[in-house]
Amino acid sequence: MEIVVPLIIGLSLIWLIGRGVPWNAKLMTIMVTLAIVILIVALERGGYWPEGWRR
Numbered sequence: 753m754e755i756v757v758p759l760i761i762g763l764s765l766i767w768l769i770g771r772g773v774p775w776n777a778k779l780m781t782i783m784v785t786l787a788i789v790i791l792i793v794a795l796e797r798g799g800y801w802p803e804g805w806r807r
Contacts, residue, residue: 761785 768778795801
């Protein structure tokens with residue numbers, strides 16, 4: 753399960769690069785992805801993550 757998220761992120765970036773998306777759109781995609789990851793980690797560390805989703 754730990755490999756799924758990085759795999760999806762990597763494949764989506766390869767797809768964006770292959771489609772000729774402008775650099776500012778790629779940068780925004782990376783920034784939004786990192787913000788989501790940081791939010792999830794902060795919620796989990798803060799104890800706000802639902803117990804049923806923890807491993």
